[in-house]
Amino acid sequence: MRAGLKICKEYPEIVKIWLGSRLAYMVMQPQDIAKLINRPNLLNKDPSFYSLMAELLGDGILTCEESKWKVHRKLLARSFSQKILDSFVSIFNEQATDFVDVLRKNATHKDFPLYMAAIRCHLENACAFFSASTMGVQLNLQTTSNDIAETLYEAIQLFGKKIFTLRYHSEFIWKHSNDKKKIEASASKINELFRRVVNKKLQDYEEKRKNGNKTYDFDDGSIIQRKVVLDLLLEDSGFSEEELREEINTIVMAATETSAVTTTSILLCMGLFPEIQDKVYDEVMRVVGPDKNIEYNDVPKLEYTERVVKESLRLFPVLAMVGRHVVEDVVIGNYVAPAGTCLVFPILHMHRSEEHWKDPLKFDPDRFLPENMADRHPLTYFPFSFGVRNCIGWKYAMMSQTVLLAHVIRKLRIFTEYKSIEEVETELHAFTRIKGGPKVFVKAR
Numbered sequence: 001m002r003a004g005l006k007i008c009k010e011y012p013e014i015v016k017i018w019l020g021s022r023l024a025y026m027v028m029q030p031q032d033i034a035k036l037i038n039r040p041n042l043l044n045k046d047p048s049f050y051s052l053m054a055e056l057l058g059d060g061i062l063t064c065e066e067s068k069w070k071v072h073r074k075l076l077a078r079s080f081s082q083k084i085l086d087s088f089v090s091i092f093n094e095q096a097t098d099f100v101d102v103l104r105k106n107a108t109h110k111d112f113p114l115y116m117a118a119i120r121c122h123l124e125n126a127c128a129f130f131s132a133s134t135m136g137v138q139l140n141l142q143t144t145s146n147d148i149a150e151t152l153y154e155a156i157q158l159f160g161k162k163i164f165t166l167r168y169h170s171e172f173i174w175k176h177s178n179d180k181k182k183i184e185a186s187a188s189k190i191n192e193l194f195r196r197v198v199n200k201k202l203q204d205y206e207e208k209r210k211n212g213n214k215t216y217d218f219d220d221g222s223i224i225q226r227k228v229v230l231d232l233l234l235e236d237s238g239f240s241e242e243e244l245r246e247e248i249n250t251i252v253m254a255a256t257e258t259s260a261v262t263t264t265s266i267l268l269c270m271g272l273f274p275e276i277q278d279k280v281y282d283e284v285m286r287v288v289g290p291d292k293n294i295e296y297n298d299v300p301k302l303e304y305t306e307r308v309v310k311e312s313l314r315l316f317p318v319l320a321m322v323g324r325h326v327v328e329d330v331v332i333g334n335y336v337a338p339a340g341t342c343l344v345f346p347i348l349h350m351h352r353s354e355e356h357w358k359d360p361l362k363f364d365p366d367r368f369l370p371e372n373m374a375d376r377h378p379l380t381y382f383p384f385s386f387g388v389r390n391c392i393g394w395k396y397a398m399m400s401q402t403v404l405l406a407h408v409i410r411k412l413r414i415f416t417e418y419k420s421i422e423e424v425e426t427e428l429h430a431f432t433r434i435k436g437g438p439k440v441f442v443k444a445r
């Protein structure tokens with residue numbers, strides 16, 4: 001990853017690179033990215049990144065072509081409204097409480113597989129988001145023994161291997177490889193889990209419809225109605241059952257890995273900077289106290305905690321870059337990216353660039369105070385991508401990470417073996433991960 005960042009530094013405008021067998025144009029200037037990222041003929045993802053995911057899990061909004069994407073994105077966007085997200089804070093609390101218990105019992109040594117624990121937590125969150133545990137399937141991934149985190153981990157390793165291994169760009173070699181068989185086995189296990197969630201929900205829905213019952217759960221008897229995403233989609237999206245499954249598979253996958261990697265990086269940063277950890281602790285104690293669950297209206301008050309999440313995502317964005325397929329020639333200043341190539345927007349480079357950030361490797365959450373953000377170009381920070389095809393779950397992600405961090409910090413002290421950000425190396429799989437693991441361990445407060 002260091003070599004990649006060095007190349008970006010040497011070419012301040014645009015650089016041609018090979019990603020496997022794919023020619024890509026990496027665009028370095030925020031003003032150029034801003035002009036390109038929302039262009040109607042540049043909204044398709046590059047197939048070399050996502051075609052395997054589409055093949056194994058279904059062609060949902062993460063991967064699908066612009067014409068289908070436009071319709072599905074509009075329908076799905078309603079499920080990510082602030083009101084719906086607010087009603088899910090109780091689920092984020094439940095999962096965060098279990099996560100703290102898992103850490104307290106197991107993470108007393110640096111070899112603890114934090115990422116696997118984070119996968120279980122976020123997978124349970126995402127499945128509940130679609131089906132609501134009170135009405136659907138209780139997965140209990142954090143409290144029972146299961147190998148789903150390991151299965152997902154292996155599938156994602158193999159996704160990365162398929163993208164970055166040159167010989168696998170030959171469909172013939174890939175088709176006959178052992179890795180293809182392995183990834184199909186993992187995908188079928190993951191599909192089976194999601195099928196359970198969707199089937200249970202479809203049964204509930206059918207029963208309700210027969211009984212003419214149209215009521216839903218209420219959150220703590222308050223005015224917020226917890227209408228889960230599947231309810232909304234079943235009611236009036238017009239999605240076929242197959243389309244519904246495809247969307248759920250892709251969104252749950254998109255939510256789980258990214259969230260787990262982010263939690264791992266945030267806790268690593270907390271281990272590196274105990275004085276910042278103390279400030280988070282003080283804020284959580286002041287806003288919520290030692291034991292109370294976090295209410296939806298507490299979340300906006302956890303301002304410092306949220307800035308810590310943002311700063312961790314600046315230094316460790318889950319996707320080092322995002323890519324778009326060039327359908328027809330594109331002019332970028334003095335350069336032309338021909339049709340059939342790929343445009344790359346380098347998130348990690350932008351986040352760590354000395355041109356845009358003072359002392360970029362310093363962990364400073366106050367960079368995200370409104371007064372410090374005013375003069376910064378928005379495309380110098382885009383961990384959730386940017387524009388119309390950005391991450392549909394970014395608000396969900398910010399809320400779930402803020403709630404989780406608050407729960408962890410008020411009960412546990414976080415430590416890491418690392419001494420500085422400079423020492424932490426990242427490596428590129430399908431997503432960016434910390435090489436050698438975060439080496440995080442905890443002690444009860």
Ligand code: HEM
Pocket residue numbers: 045061062063073126250251254255256258259262317318319322323383384385388389390391392393394396397398
């Ligand atoms: C910290 C956590 C997360 C990060 C850093 C993240 C980041 C991103 C990025 C960079 C993209 C653009 C990918 C591309 O253009 O190739 C994206 C897309 C997407 N994300 Fe996230 N994501 C996170 C969490 C979530 C969550 C929680 C959900 C759903 C609950 C979600 C659902 C999606 C979907 C469906 C897309 C595709 C959107 C589209 O193409 O219209 N993500 N995410």
